Amino acid sequence: MLPRLALTTGLAAVLLGTAGCASYGDGIEAALHQLEKGDYERAGARLERALSPRGDDRLLFFLERGTLAHLAGDYRASNEALERAHNLADEMRSRAAADRLAGAVLNPREAEYRGTDVERVYINYYKALNYLMLAQRSGSAADRAAHLESAGVEIRRLGNKLSAIRFEEGSYEAARDEEEGAFRELMALFRRFLGNGLDPERLVFREDAYLRYLAGVLYEKSGELDDARIAYERAARLYEEGYREQYRLDGGVAEQAWLDAIRVMRRAGGYEQEWRQLARRKLSAQGRERLEALGPRQGQLLVIQHLGMVPRLQEMNLRMTAHPERTALRLHPVPTGDAQRRRDQRRWFHLLYADKGLKDVLVRYLDPYTPALNPPIAQKTVILGPAWQAAQELSIPQGVGKLGIRVTVPFYSPLRTELGESRVRVEGESGDRLLQAESVSQLVIQNRLLRADREVYAALARATLKNVTAAQLGEELGGTLGRLAGKALASGSSAAETRSWLTMPYAVRIARIPVEPGEHTVRLTTSTRAGGTLAQSERRIAVEPGQTRVWIQRTMDPTQRLSGVGR
Secondary structure, three states: OOOHHHOOHHHHHHHHHOOOOOOHHHHOHHHHHHHHHOOHHHHHHHHHHHOOOOOOOHHHHHHHHHHHHHHOOOHHHHHHHHHHHHHHHHHHHOOOHHHHHHHHHOOHHHOOOOOOHHHHHHHHHHHHHHHHHHHHHOOOHHHHHHHHHHHHHHHHHHHHHHHHOOOOOOOHHHOOOHHHHHHHHHHHHHHHHOOOOOOHHHHOOOOOHHHHHHHHHHHHHOOOHHHHHHHHHHHHHHHHHHHHHHOOOOOHHHHHHHHHHHHHHHHHOOOHHHHHHHHHHHOOHHHHHHHHHOOOOOEEEEEEEEEOOOOOOEEEEEEEEEEHHHOEEEEEEEOOOOHHHHHHHHHHHHHHHOOOOHHHHHHHHHOOOOOOOOOOOOOEEEEOHHHHHHHHHOOHHHHHOOOOEEEEEEEOOOOEOOEEEEEEEEOOOOOEEOEEEEOHHHHHHHHHHHHHHHHHHHHHHHHHHHHHHHHHHHHHHHHHHHHHHHHHHHHHOOOOOOOOOOOOOOEEEEEEEEEOOEEEEEEEEEEEOOOOEEEEEEEEEEEOOOOEEEEEEEEOOOOOEOOOOOO
């Protein structure tokens, strides 16, 4: 059994006294509603009531505040908040795994939020956009150059992060004392539940083609044509080599990146043979026509559309039961919420544990318009065999009991939206369709799947430790009745980590259009799947000869639905 002395009074009190928390998104629901309405001032006020710049949620405070200031056009305030977030995320990430053990042993919602790799990269993305917009607002060449130089700094920071990311978040095995040792042993045992469906090679966030493309845009605006060429080429190759397929993006994004790389090569000079060869190999007939039509004085209009809001993490319940006659442990979902949310929970469980190729299952999960996973796996049984003795020594059968224990883990419902295409028209002409260049929703969902095994076996270990503690304290307090009361309290304290940066968009679309120098009326129209108009925005935009002007537009998506959560 777990040593009684290892479970100190303080640890036992926290294990049993930590109440379950509502999902993080519920706390800033009012701020998100104001954001959808475009009332950024009220959204900011609501945000400051829900989150604090101090405490465990301080990183989220600065992330959400930075986005709201960006949307309001206060780019300096946005950069101040995001720089705080950048420094906090780096500081938290550098800490030893042992310093973060409390969040795993106790309640992860009570630990400080450190952010994900996707979120860390997007801090610098937004900062680069802020400096770009400040440069475009600048009245003097010196101010413009300074802002573009600052944008370049953020792009280099972003590149350094992309080069370093491997989604390795440390290991709890660094723990040394008796309490941590027991938790480590439990996690090692529960790893047997995982590992038969998830292929990390298909999920890992190695690079970001869209962010490399944006780097090319910024380098080009700064006149660093060779760096721009390298960035555009890198983006094009990433899209071709698997990024577009992994995140299910538009096929034309790779050609757009090649077109810009070739255009910059032609503009820089010295690449006459190379750019002609690339144009023949990488551009379609239409792409070559577009290239030939570009004149040296023509400007470029780049429209970047941020769509909706990233999906919200939710909680789902699992139940683990012990079966001594088979020396086995069994895990199965206990769905809650409306009918769609219950189906999503069963499908998520299937995605984690099904003995079949991940790619097909993942694609079918992420696309709500494909046939449902049928039949979804309903439970996972692990025969421990000789390891049953180790489970007994860890008090697992005793702590789990005949009725089992509740385990709470995070999950994502697939994105559901009736959004159709987006088109941009200059001076009312037919217009170009925007290409989906980034799917932030799939970035965060696949990142979560990559971490799901660690989260599940940590949750199993945490729940078991709580229930064993409850049983031990219950015996001391009052025999059978005390044990039942302690177990109920331990089960009620289960909670999952559902915090995330919610004001990020769920997708990014782009269109790059050659235009003559001067002022133009530009209209962006987003339609529904049925062909109706969902949103329209119009601007007067001045484009200088040979330069690229960027228009960033956030389009909220009222058709976006999140099963089981009111919107």
